[in-house]
Every structure is written in structure tokens, then in C-alpha cells.
Amino acid sequence: MAQLDRLAATVPAEAGADTLPPLRLHPQLYEISTLPWLLRLGKQLGRSIGISDVPHTEWERLRALGFDLVYLMGVWKRSPEGRRLSRSQISLFKRYDECLPGWTLNDVPGSPFSIQAYEPDPSIGTWDDFDALHRRLHELGMRLILDVIPNHTGPDHHWITEHPEYYIRGTLAQYRVNPGDFFIAENSSGGAEVIAYGRDPNFAPWTDTAQLNYFNPGLRAAMVEQIRRINEICDGARCDMAMLILNDHFHQTWESVLGSTPTPREEFWEEATRLFPNFIWIAEAYSDSEWALQQLGFNFTYDKRLYDRLRDGFVRDVYLHLKADLEFQRRSVRFLENHDEARAASVFGKSRLPAVAVLASTVPGMHFFNDGQFEGFQKQLVVQLSHAQEESADPEIQRIYEKVLTITDSPEFHNGVWKLLEVKDTGERTNSDLIAYRWSDSSGQKLVVVNLGASNSTGRIYFDDNVLSGAGLRFDDLLNDRSYERPTADLKRWGLFIKLAGFGAHIFDVKSIA
Numbered sequence: 001m002a003q004l005d006r007l008a009a010t011v012p013a014e015a016g017a018d019t020l021p022p023l024r025l026h027p028q029l030y031e032i033s034t035l036p037w038l039l040r041l042g043k044q045l046g047r048s049i050g051i052s053d054v055p056h057t058e059w060e061r062l063r064a065l066g067f068d069l070v071y072l073m074g075v076w077k078r079s080p081e082g083r084r085l086s087r088s089q090i091s092l093f094k095r096y097d098e099c100l101p102g103w104t105l106n107d108v109p110g111s112p113f114s115i116q117a118y119e120p121d122p123s124i125g126t127w128d129d130f131d132a133l134h135r136r137l138h139e140l141g142m143r144l145i146l147d148v149i150p151n152h153t154g155p156d157h158h159w160i161t162e163h164p165e166y167y168i169r170g171t172l173a174q175y176r177v178n179p180g181d182f183f184i185a186e187n188s189s190g191g192a193e194v195i196a197y198g199r200d201p202n203f204a205p206w207t208d209t210a211q212l213n214y215f216n217p218g219l220r221a222a223m224v225e226q227i228r229r230i231n232e233i234c235d236g237a238r239c240d241m242a243m244l245i246l247n248d249h250f251h252q253t254w255e256s257v258l259g260s261t262p263t264p265r266e267e268f269w270e271e272a273t274r275l276f277p278n279f280i281w282i283a284e285a286y287s288d289s290e291w292a293l294q295q296l297g298f299n300f301t302y303d304k305r306l307y308d309r310l311r312d313g314f315v316r317d318v319y320l321h322l323k324a325d326l327e328f329q330r331r332s333v334r335f336l337e338n339h340d341e342a343r344a345a346s347v348f349g350k351s352r353l354p355a356v357a358v359l360a361s362t363v364p365g366m367h368f369f370n371d372g373q374f375e376g377f378q379k380q381l382v383v384q385l386s387h388a389q390e391e392s393a394d395p396e397i398q399r400i401y402e403k404v405l406t407i408t409d410s411p412e413f414h415n416g417v418w419k420l421l422e423v424k425d426t427g428e429r430t431n432s433d434l435i436a437y438r439w440s441d442s443s444g445q446k447l448v449v450v451n452l453g454a455s456n457s458t459g460r461i462y463f464d465d466n467v468l469s470g471a472g473l474r475f476d477d478l479l480n481d482r483s484y485e486r487p488t489a490d491l492k493r494w495g496l497f498i499k500l501a502g503f504g505a506h507i508f509d510v511k512s513i514a
Contacts, residue, residue: 074112079154082114152198236280243289273297416441431459470512
């Protein structure tokens, strides 16, 4: 709880902090793929625009939807060499075809995770532009999140020639055996270096990147300085593949190249989070690394496991997942899509959306939404492309999200006490598809019930005596615009009877009847 209490009680010292409210404990984040978003806005406005030209109404719209954080993905200077590779790798073309039929080479600016420098991409803006945006968002009560890409750089980053020791270097013999794991680069003296491609050991190397060496003290110091500069124009960072540079993980991946290089005494993330205590640290995390990263100072870590269980329909696993340590859950990032995942509309379909959207928006933790998700877009934007095929928004999906976001902006969902409830069987043995929980604070209480099954489900929910203090309870279903009243005696004896259609949901505002 200490990390979240600290964030709630403090704000960064940069411009606008005096007007910025404390960050809510369960904040809402909106991800924007910056370059495609600017191109789309520019097309609507009839002119090319950068980040400084975005109409103020766009930021006001996000604030009106209840967002605390805006994550601008892909603002750093893309690698020209990475772009060349993105345009020439045949293995990527099928994904391009699916995302943007009829694409051309000019539609491929390259991956925003293959960067030439931690400088704003000239097509997006300047340091001054981001400083101004930072202050503008603060004035609206929102915070700005940008990328930190710790594991690798583009293959033409200036460190390649100036500081090749910052990278994992191999030998000519290793290159001859595994040419797909390394590339040859020139150094500043005119000599040559064998540099490893960046990689996750579970996948093939990313051949548009160069692998940084986190067992090198100079690299660690240099990356801290990059973060220090980023810290001046934003409030936090989404750290790409954060688990890859944990000491044990890094050693296991690169043992054959590191040789006898000593393991650092301290984890890099422990040092970085200590040096920037008011930064909001968000880790993209997999491979059961989430808890370790939270202990090293990350305020929030991706919860891919919940996404997988919702996607695959394992209701019992979802329920058990929500029984995990509450502190861990408060620091988990809940999402139905992001730039790495397929679009929620294509994964879950319109029929499952009410249940999964309500659950992902109302459980403890950070609630993460992606640009285009509310419109029900089906095409996942491939990160190497500048845009996807145009789609029309689905009004029904838009209405669902807008209603859920309006309801979940209530203080109970962000500052209240959360409790997972047991749903009892009614005799029909369908209660196992129902998940229910309660939020309560001084302003009131909310009861959420979702049916993650495809068929009708029934169950009974019993309340603690402190909830049943009046003559009865009134349940106003904010999602479905219906109201119910139940006497206290009946609730004590029979509980609250719930019947929900497949993939249905309730969000009740619960009040005592005098």
C-alpha cells in the first residue's frame, strides 16, 4: 500500500503540480498510438498536425470520460535502420496485409520500439511541445505517461558507435554459429563490433533492435540520465518488457555471452525507482515477474493473466485470481486490449462485452483502455504501420463504454474499500458463472455482479450485518436503469436473488431504506 499511498499524497514538482489533484488509487489510463492518432486527427482537420496542434477539446473529452492518465505511445525518434528493416522483412507483410490492405512502403514508418534516440520524433513534436502538453494536461487534472524502452535501442543509436560496451557483444565465432542472433556494426574508431539483437528468450530476436547490457555500470548510469530527461516532461513511464532486465532473468538470457561478468548488487529498477520516487512507474510484465517488479518500486504492473482468463472464459480462474492479495491487485493493470493485443471487439465480440467491460473497469487496480477500443474497431494496428484500415464506429459498443465509464467515475470505485463476495447456489447450479463484489466509502456503496457464462445464471448474495442497518436496501441498477427494494428481514433470510442473462451485468447503487 505504501507505493499507492505515496502517489495519492504527492504530486511531481514540475509545472502545474499546484493545481493537480492527488492521483486516485484505482486510476483510469487511456493509451494513444501517437503517430497514427495525429494522422487521423490531421485528416479530420484537413492539415498535417503535431502534438502541439491537437485541439484542446480532444484532451477535454478524455477528462470528461474520467481519465486520470494519458499514455502517448511511440513519441521517441524512430530508427531509420529499423524503418528499413520493417519495410523489407517479408515475415511482417502478412500482418501488414491484414491491418492495411493495399499498404505501401510509405505507410511503414517503423517500430516505435526501435528508437534512434530519446528525443521527440520530429514528425510528432519537440521537447517544448511536450513540456507545454504536460502543463496543459495538469491544468485539466490529468497526467502524462511516456515510454521507457529499457531492454534495447535501434541498431543505429549513437551509443552503438560511441559506447559499444553498453551493448551485449559477441564474437565472430558466435556470429558464425548463430548469425540470426547478432549483427555487425562499426565503432567510432572504424573497427567492427558483433552486437546482439534485442530479445525475449521465449521468442525470436527483434532484428530491428540492439540489446543493451545491464551488467555494465556505464549503461545503467546512461539510462538513468535518459529517464531523468524524460521525467522533466511527463509524470510517469510505461516501461516496455520491464522483466527482461531483472538480474536473474538477464543472466539466464545472456549467460553464454556475459561469461564471468559479475552480477550487479542492485536491481536496475530498484535504483531507478529510488532516484525518481514521484514518477509513476508502470511495468509491462510477464513470466510471473509482476510481484518482484512491484517489490522493486513499480506502482503498477500488467495483469496479462486476468486478460487471458477472461478471453478464454475460465470463470473459476477469474474468481480465484480476484482472491489474490489485495495490495497486489491494487497495483495491477487491468485491460481488454492494448497495442500488443488483438482488438477487444474481435476477441470478445459484442455479446460478451457488457460483462467483461464492466469487470475490467471495476475491479481494483489501474484500468487501461486503448484508443479505438470504445469505437469497437476490429483491426489491430500493427506498430510498424502509420495507420490501419479505416473503420466505422459501432454506436452500440460506444454506448456501453460511455455508460460504464460514467458510472465508474464515482468515488467509490477509486477510493473505496473493495470486497469480493461469495455467490450462493439457488438450486439451479449456475452460480459458478457469477462474480460479485462490493465497493464502499463515505459517499456510498456499489454492488457489481457479472455473468461470465453464456447462459442464464442465478445466485444469492448475503450481506454483512453492518450493511443491513436500516429497514431495507434499495438497489438502483445504474447500468440497466431499473430499481429494486428489498426488506432487511428478507435479505438476512434469503439474501439478494440475482438472475442474469448470459454475459449480462449489474452495477447497483445501494442505499439503506429509512
